[in-house]
């Protein structure tokens with residue numbers, strides 16, 4: 001029988017469920033983690049406001065378009081793995097019609113060259129130039145690296161590995177030293193680790209083993225094979241176009257306080273209120289935000305200590321693609337401080353070409369106070385040394401020194417010695433109604449765009465459950 005009491009109860013239930021549907025969420029940071037969290041929270045019925053400190057979206061993905069011939073290059077995150085390895089990035093790109101290009105010259109030309117001891121030679125001449133023994137030694141180094149995966153039973157919690165503590169307290173440099181490599185191969189080994197993550201002496205061996213585990217089943221032709229045709233910015237914009245709530249740039253969050261389940265977030269002189277907040281800023285800048293109640297000491301320490309790789313990308317445009325005349329596709333593995341180079345424009349029109357230089361670890365830190373002009377001059381000089389005659393073709397360059405930029409203060413998370421066993425789960429624990437996302441909070445693809453979007457989806461599911469349209 002329908003009574004007034006029943007009706008009132010039903011009405012109250014309806015109001016409550018409408019309120020639940022209309023919970024307010026604030027997302028701090030409009031990088032890929034923040035944008036994916038915002039999109040996924042809206043799918044779950046939340047009203048979302050995104051607060052971003054910078055004057056643009058994308059965070060550590062940013063596309064530089066200030067080049068001749070309409071050419072573009074990525075200042076930050078760039079390369080995607082095969083859909084089998086990075087499924088979520090491809091899923092969102094597909095969902096938002098963001099175009100992806102496969103990269104490289106695909107068998108038309110040797111991909112790259114080594115520059116060692118003052119000599120440039122293509123990848124396929126390694127044996128001829130350095131001898132069979134060194135070739136075998138270098139192959140053995142890569143096998144030893146891959147075999148580190150065997151140390152980790154399960155990527156999702158490397159701290160349960162039988163030798164976790166010992167591995168975590170060993171630096172990657174110590175591990176390289178123990179391999180007793182000859183000087184050239186030790187240089188190449190250190191160079192490889194530095195470019196991927198950070199200085200080998202700054203890295204935990206357990207972190208390297210975790211990365212090996214994550215990539216255990218990936219084939220060589222599945223890794224770093226694609227990039228966004230219209231730049232990473234098109235991916236960030238793809239998310240933004242599909243988020244209904246406001247995305248406010250120039251809104252650096254300075255404080256977050258929670259009282260009786262309501263969270264107040266202060267940014268750009270305004271207080272924003274929400275039921276839940278998702279903080280996606282890199283750990284390296286988390287302590288710039290003041291929290292009330294204060295964050296647990298473990299998280300404050302983790303944010304202060306977590307190692308981030310130092311990486312500077314310089315994008316250099318030249319009048320032509322001189323590397324093709326040297327018979328290679330522009331990749332260079334060099335023993336010079338410049339580190340790696342590769343071409344950004346292999347899929348782009350025009351005679352001009354953009355070469356990226358990627359300087360990491362101590363070599364990036366050595367230029368921490370250098371002016372942009374000095375950084376560019378040093379890269380040009382080293383490229384000229386490797387590819388004589390190139391400097392006469394130089395047009396312009398743009399510099400992205402992520403480890404000294406206010407809202408990143410680092411390239412990407414790369415756990416240091418002792419940090420995996422201490423802080424592995426720290427950033428996955430909520431603080432009241434405040435949750436944390438970002439590449440550094442992912443348990444799989446730490447340091448990757450895939451890790452950032454995985455973390456955004458994870459947090460939306462944790463807060464709002466599975467999306468209603470997901471069966």
Ligand SMILES: Cc1cc2nc3c(=O)[nH]c(=O)nc-3n(C[C@H](O)[C@H](O)[C@H](O)COP(=O)(O)OP(=O)(O)OC[C@H]3O[C@@H](n4cnc5c(N)ncnc54)[C@H](O)[C@@H]3O)c2cc1C
Pocket residue numbers: 028029030031032033034051052053054057058059060061075076077078079080251252253254280281282285288289311312313402407408410411412437438439440446447448449450451452
């Ligand atoms: C040089 C470089 C090369 C890379 N190459 C690759 C690659 O080839 N492939 C790959 O998969 N990944 C790559 N990455 C990693 C990838 O770019 C990152 O993992 C990913 O973009 C991180 O996304 P995020 O949302 O976690 O963090 P972010 O992109 O850093 O987003 C966090 C956002 O928070 C904002 N913020 C900070 N403080 C505040 C505050 N107080 N208030 C409000 N907002 C704030 C920041 O401005 C930023 O927009 C690279 C990164 C770098 C730096």
